[in-house]
Amino acid sequence: MLKPPSSFKQIAATVLLFQDMKSRVAQVRAVIGVFIILFLFISISDLLHSNGEWIIESLAIIGLLLGLTWLLNGDTSNIVAGMVLWTVAIFALSKAFYYDGLYDTSLLLYPFVLIFAVFFGSWAMVLPLTLFMFLSFFGLAYAVTTELVVSNVSTHYSVWAKAIDMAAIIAVYGLGIVVITRFMKGLIAKLSRQKALDQAARKESERRMLYDDLTGLPNNQKCKADLNLHLSNSRKNGSILSFITLHMNDFNWINATLGHDFGSELLVQLTRRFLKLEDDSTFVYRTGGAEFTFIKQVRDFAALNDFCHQAIRTTTLPLSLSDYDYDVGCWLGAAVAPFDGNDFVELYKKAQFAVYKAKETELNSYQFYERQMEESTSQRLAMVKELKHAIEHNEFELYYQPKVELASNLFVGAEALIRWNKNGAIIPPNTFIPVAEHSGLIVEIGKWAIETACAECAKWHQLGFARMTVAVNLSPVQFKRGNLPNHVFRALQKHQLDASMLELEITESLFIEDAVHVKQQIHTMAQKGVNFAIDDFGTGYSNLNYLANFNASTLKIDMSFVRNMLSNPQQQHIVNAIIKMSSAMGLVNVAEGIEDAETAAELKTQGCAYGQGYFWAPPLPCAEFLSRLQQQSA
Template sequence: MSSHTLRQSVPALLVGTFFIGLFVILFSPYALRETSLFVYFMIIALVATVVSGSAILRHHGMRRYIYLLISAGNVCFIAYLVGHRFTTAMPIDMMLFIQNFFYLIMALIVITQSIEIRTLKLRTFDVFALLSFLIVGALHIFFYTKNGGQYVTSLNGFEEQMLLISLYMVLGFLYLNRIVTSGQGFRVMLLIGILGFTTASIINELQLLTGIGHELLHLLQVISILIISISYLFDESTEDVLAHDSVFDYVIYSTIVMLYMLASDRLLGTSIVDSMIANAVLLLLIRQFVVAKQNALISHRLHTVNTDLEVAVTTKAHELELREQQYRSLFAYHAEPIFLFDLDGEVLSVNEAGSSVLGHDTETLIGSNILDIIEQTDRSAYTNVLRDLTNGRPQTLDVNVVTEDGSARVWQLMNIPMIIDGEVEGIYAIVKDITQMIVQQEQILYQANHDSLTGLHNRYALQEQIERLIADGRPFTLMFSDLDGFKEINDQFGHHMGDQLLQHIGKRLRSALLPNEYAGRLGGDEFIVVAEHNDDEILVERLRRLVYRPPYFMAGNLVEIHASIGIVRYPEHGTTLKHLLSNADLAMYKAKDKGRDETVIFAPALRVDKEERKLLMEGLDMALEKGEISLYLQPQVDASTKAIIGAEALMRWQRDGKFIPPSEFIPIAEETGHIHDLGRWMIHETFQLMYAFEQGDIDLPKLSVNLSVRQLFDEHLIDYLTTLFERFPIEPSRLNFELTETVAAHQSDRVLNRILELKALGIKLSIDDFGTGYSSLAYLVRYPIDELKIPREFTMQLEENREYQTVTATIVAMARQLGMALVAEGVETEYQETFLRRIGCNSMQGYRYAKPMPLDEFVIYYMKQNA
């Protein structure tokens, strides 16, 4: 039952019980009043006994003992009621004994509760006892003088002592209720019950009431008994207040108090002095037991405190030992070296990792100075750190050290002050070897500023260098170079060969530069050289002589490489990095347009060329789809008979009614990759044309078409040609692929394998522009070449340059000795024709016979020639 419910129900129960008794007293017939009250009182007393008896079973220890006393008191009261009702059955002495015994039990209950108040100090107890003693003494004197001795004869000694103890309990409970909230309900109920019973008993003895007044006093006593019995309902204590005390002590003490009260009532007189002496001795007896119990409590607490202190000290000592072991483990077995030294750097202690990293044993290191292993350049800085550590704040410093084996290392020393009693007495230095980390950082820094392939500065490092020169206002020359034919080398030999070539160029560049010149790679085959001078002609001549013109020997092959170079000057050609690079790029592309292996200095007019170039690049994207690309044919004739012996298929681009020369758009197509689609279109058109000629009346012995490097090394080329032969079943020997000498001259297995695959299809092969490149004639023997074409550059010089006549005659003689056919390109004059025929070359091609013409014009020309 909750406390709130008890506060509502218990008062109603007590008030109802009282008014029922009052009703019996007032309204019962006189003859039946005593019997009705006896029955009523017996019922309430029995109920109270049952309630207190059940409390005995619910509690243990001191609480059980208290409810045992209450139950004993209830039994005595029942015996008293029976004896009072049947006077003839019980002697008067027995009635007095039961009554006195009941008073004794009530007194023990009060005393026991008093002793349980552990918060009641002795000084407070003395004040309460003295006050109670004075009140009882004053009442005793008052009634004695007023009644002339009647008080002494009518008042029992037990009742007086009950009053004394009750007053003492009232004061004690009032104090306890003020400072202790737990158990207030139980204490109040017990207090009200005992005071009510004692007051009613004393009034009954003093006034000797009869009739209704006597019966009302008995009703009050019965209600008080009920209140005492149901007080346990308000007991909030879950365990004994003095759980360490033995109940046996209270039983002995209760017996002593009972014997004393009986003895004092029988041995001492009933005078005022005797009564006061008895009361004083009783209070002293109670006080003595309270002192004994409090001493026992203090002793128990002291023992508990000593035990707890001993446990705490033992635990603390164990914790200290454990922490010391933890510290030793942390210091001794830490993976990083740890040194302990004084403020002068003398080593006081070092762990195993520290002695191992220095190559000394611990005994050797102790007593040495940490400064001895630090490089001279870092000693002063570390000495300052040792001095500054006296402020108690950790500091970290990187120093260079030399170990026993002479190796140089870089240590990061985390210096932690060792503080004892508020003073810095030493220093812990935790060592972290950051040598590898610094090496890695330097590698990262190097990689961040250098090209991984060539070792030259990369784009970002060059940009920083150029922007630094611009910020300083220092004039300089920027040379932008792009390798000529590099894509063909990649396609012919593979990217690994291209990477090797770039590496060799990087080495040559580094060795060819002066101290005030910087070289870097932008990416691909683009290089930049920055020179802090204006001698660009000397710089270009030096780079071509040392870097670009000498051939490269790689994987058993001589590789010739050239470069187109664009030059800008700061601040003449731009004041920002962006403008300088853009203008250098324009100059470089202009050099490529001039025929490659050229050098161009930027001029504002190049911006117009750039716009035209941009338009060409955009136009190539849709040229085939728009039908702007067409096939032209240039006849090849026998100079002696003027008969057509073949033709060369050429590509023409007509855009917006204007023809764009192949020299302009073919390099752009090769650069942008459009040459792949254009080349396939040319091959397809050639197959289709030859098939149409064979199905018609045109018996064209040979049709030649140029095969670019990208097409030659296209992994799908052979499959594509096989498909075309299936679709257009022409005579393979009538198809002639012209290869550039640059491709053929590189004697690689890849070139040989592809040439053999083409020959296996029955296609004939010729070398275009023979003699214009740096080449080894060995490939003429190794490769199954069918035809050599004398380049236009040679033919045009025959009239003016005897050296070209000699070279041309040598080519013709060599071809005849090797069993190869010959075709001379660019024949325009009678002298050229006569000279070529005289040295043995009758197959010719040029404007002397016919210019390149559309298909319909070629057919008409062919028919007219045959007719």
């Protein structure tokens, strides 16, 4: 026996099913499928229990429904839906007319017809079908009364009362379906709105994951996802795919000095410029704080060169920001697929090698990746690992080159020069110091050098060489952490060495990077009596203001002027000018690179106070230096 849906959950499930349909056509097709299954069950039931009296009609209706499915499209959906519902309603009435009238189970198909009519949302279907059902109830009652229909059901209940009851039930049932449907539609609308909000939130989340909040540019994750498509397109059209990384210059300095708002506005304006470079073959991404990446399809390397020049020109045009006219500098590094790699990781890594190589040349330049860049980086990384091992196992030692008073030809001090004793082989500082500075290990190495120099100078004093001073070279990196004075004072106190016996050598370039921060630390140490020497004077900026403002007490004349001064009058004039200038400013001068007696004599004549060089001794291990010092005093 067929039964209508009997619970709210079934109705809700049906409504949700309809809401999930992609179109009206899909809804009607689903209803036809339901009725086809229904009539298949009716056919089987009729075959088993009624000797197949209505099987032909049931199969005919199934054929009709299949034919309507074939006719179904967007234009005919309402007509087909109406035909389906009317076919089922007429079938139910016909079966009831020939069998048990108002008591025939086929009339239970009416609620199904009403449900689907309401779900189709057409009152043009609902009202006629409802009226048809009312008339069919009273028509059947009349047919039974006039014996047009012979009912097999015996009952004392009035057939007209039965018709009225069934009409009332259908009316209430229909109203209930309407109420529930409206409620469900409201619920579904609410769920749809929530779904839309969830989809919007998901899209926003995806946007935040794949796009930069500040500039709106796609980020490195999006770049990684897009790269495969770009690679595929380049293969199809036979072009070269270039992966270009752009690093801005001094962006951290901009944020620190001019403020993050200024830095953010700078990035936004640069983004507007870069977006003008975009076309069907050019795509721009922000892949880091001060890093942008271009993916560019080009015909050949000449076109790639042209684009790199264009990107640099676009970046370096002056910007007007917050009453500032600011010039942006940059470097570019390019890797090319398929030659340098076929995935994001490889191309990004190799573009980074190239951009760091560009930084070693000049501002506003670019480099293409070459294998040697990676090999150099690998060697540097290996050396960093070895330097860490050297620090842990105390593989460094200090050599000392005498500082000689030219008037007396006596040792009055020494410059401490670090050496790396690597498995018995002495590694000179110019080999590992740049790597140590770049990796930050120079801070730990420099701390060790200061403490060791103070300890050994204190031993010289204990042995009776009380006038001996020691000089230690400093790296700009040691000033950046701001705790250099603490290291110096701790070493002096630990070894009971007077601060005036320690001289710290700095280069002119140090002041260019962060003059205020450096000056503050130098003043802190100078107030305690530590001496400072300007090393390699004349080879850098040679700004006399630095000498006055940074407590320099000693000026060291670079060996490049001293070595050939006797054969080169121009260099001799430079040396003479530096000596006179330093004397006028009350600075002690030390000439480096003295290799013969004639040069030493000439410097003495010009008024130079001290000298260093192979004429007296090369840098010596501590024991040998002490031995030479004792020989001198013997």
